[in-house]
Amino acid sequence: MEYFIEQALTYTECLNKIRMKYGDRVTILYHKNIRIGGFLGLFAKDGVEVTGFTSNNVIKNVTSLGISNPSGMGLSGAPPSPPDPRKPLDFEEEKKKVIAAANRGDPTLQTVLSEIRTLKEKVEANTAGSQTEDHPTLCRVEEILGLNDFSPAYCQNILDRIKKEFSLDALNNYHAVQDRVLEWIGESIILYKEDKFQRRPRIMALIGPTGVGKTTTIAKLAAIFGIGNSGRRPLSVRMITIDAFRIGAKAQIEAYGNIMALPVSYVEDYDDLKKTIAQYSEGVDLILVDTIGKSPRDSAKLGEMKQLLDACGTQVELYLAVTATTKSSDLKEILRQFEPFNYQSVIITKLDETIRVGNVISALSERGKSISYITDGQKVPSNIQKATVVRFLINLEGFQVNRVKIEGRFPSDESEQIQWR
Numbered sequence: 001m002e003y004f005i006e007q008a009l010t011y012t013e014c015l016n017k018i019r020m021k022y023g024d025r026v027t028i029l030y031h032k033n034i035r036i037g038g039f040l041g042l043f044a045k046d047g048v049e050v051t052g053f054t055s056n057n058v059i060k061n062v063t064s065l066g067i068s069n070p071s072g073m074g075l076s077g078a079p080p081s082p083p084d085p086r087k088p089l090d091f092e093e094e095k096k097k098v099i100a101a102a103n104r105g106d107p108t109l110q111t112v113l114s115e116i117r118t119l120k121e122k123v124e125a126n127t128a129g130s131q132t133e134d135h136p137t138l139c140r141v142e143e144i145l146g147l148n149d150f151s152p153a154y155c156q157n158i159l160d161r162i163k164k165e166f167s168l169d170a171l172n173n174y175h176a177v178q179d180r181v182l183e184w185i186g187e188s189i190i191l192y193k194e195d196k197f198q199r200r201p202r203i204m205a206l207i208g209p210t211g212v213g214k215t216t217t218i219a220k221l222a223a224i225f226g227i228g229n230s231g232r233r234p235l236s237v238r239m240i241t242i243d244a245f246r247i248g249a250k251a252q253i254e255a256y257g258n259i260m261a262l263p264v265s266y267v268e269d270y271d272d273l274k275k276t277i278a279q280y281s282e283g284v285d286l287i288l289v290d291t292i293g294k295s296p297r298d299s300a301k302l303g304e305m306k307q308l309l310d311a312c313g314t315q316v317e318l319y320l321a322v323t324a325t326t327k328s329s330d331l332k333e334i335l336r337q338f339e340p341f342n343y344q345s346v347i348i349t350k351l352d353e354t355i356r357v358g359n360v361i362s363a364l365s366e367r368g369k370s371i372s373y374i375t376d377g378q379k380v381p382s383n384i385q386k387a388t389v390v391r392f393l394i395n396l397e398g399f400q401v402n403r404v405k406i407e408g409r410f411p412s413d414e415s416e417q418i419q420w421r
């Protein structure tokens with residue numbers, strides 16, 4: 001079987017051409033009036049185009065396709081009456097006839113139709129896919145996510161989500177897309193819901209790699225709670241450090257203790273820590289435990305620290321301190337290495353040292369970790385804040401952030417905020 005499309009000035013001329021080329025065993029599917037020849041749309045003539053196929057098993061009911069062919073056979077039967085070239089083709093009528101033929105289960109027609117359908121789907125899928133892939137909005141979003149140091153996996157996730165949720169047409173509205181992306185980023189930031197002093201004493205311990213700002217942060221926290229803040233009454237706070245033997249470490253925390261008139265205790269081992277905490281069980285609201293910085297790669301030392309901290313009991317709230325300047329992949333690794341401590345939340349330090357926060361947002365969201373505080377400077381006590389979604393979103397580079405809108409979308413409890421400045 002072979003399909004053909006032939007054109008000629010008249011229907012009879014077209015049939016003669018077909019007969020000459022393919023013989024008599026042909027079936028005409030349909031014909032239509034066309035314009036033939038010409039130049040730049042001028043001098044074209046009216047003509048006819050006939051579509052059909054050659055076949056040994058000639059199909060019956062061809063007349064139903066609009067071809068007047070009494071024998072239901074090919075051209076060997078009585079010739080179809082030529083169409084009136086002045087009468088425009090009624091496409092609705094033609095379509096109905098084709099559908100009727102298809103419904104009757106004409107196998108050849110079914111095959112042709114299904115092939116056409118598959119081809120059409122393929123063309124549509126290819127065009128839509130490649131248009132979405134290269135759309136300038138997607139390229140721009142990808143660029144600014146990269147600019148903010150979001151991890152490759154996080155970027156891909158956002159791009160896939162855009163492709164899923166936005167039609168090709170909707171992608172043309174860049175601002176709507178970036179607003180939605182900003183919202184998704186905001187939703188991926190998990191904030192820590194702090195224990196509101198349900199137990200006394202509340203015990204908070206900071207762990208983390210060396211030099212990230214644990215001791216400084218302990219001093220800042222001691223000030224927030226010990227001096228009183230945002231209308232809260234000053235609490236009875238004690239600081240304990242496990243870092244007494246390092247030169248300078250003792251002096252550092254002692255200096256903070258003296259400034260704030262808060263007692264500092266030094267412990268060396270599990271028993272010491274347990275005893276000290278027991279001493280503070282009466283009349284103390286908050287115990288802050290500072291630890292020695294540990295390389296996340298030294299799992300033996302991490303293990304020792306974990307055993308020592310077990311002396312704080314099961315009620316201890318463990319916070320992992322990490323710096324905002326750490327690469328996303330390193331951050332993920334640190335979060336993983338400290339996992340055995342079962343820390344409740346993360347404190348992001350040194351936010352003042354970077355303008356990019358995508359690394360922090362992606363690493364925490366990929367590991368499902370919450371953020372409690374951010375610190376943004378060396379000043380004790382003022383450079384510490386409760387983490388808010390807005391604080392991260394307004395720090396993003398390249399996004400147009402409507403602050404009122406995102407504050408409405410991610411409201412923070414004003415009474416929770418720390419007011420030093």
Ligand SMILES: Nc1nc2c(ncn2[C@@H]2O[C@H](COP(=O)(O)OP(=O)(O)OP(=O)(O)O)[C@@H](O)[C@H]2O)c(=O)[nH]1
Nearest residue numbers: 210211212213214215216293349350375376377378
């Ligand atoms: N820029 C900036 N520097 C900070 C911040 N927090 C702490 N630092 C500085 O980081 C350095 C290390 O701070 P520490 O508090 O001693 O860090 P640590 O984690 O206790 O260090 P180790 O006990 O040695 O593990 C100090 O110079 C701090 O002043 C911050 O938020 N921003």
Ligand SMILES: [Mg+2]
Nearest residue numbers: 214215243293
């Ligand atoms: Mg320290």
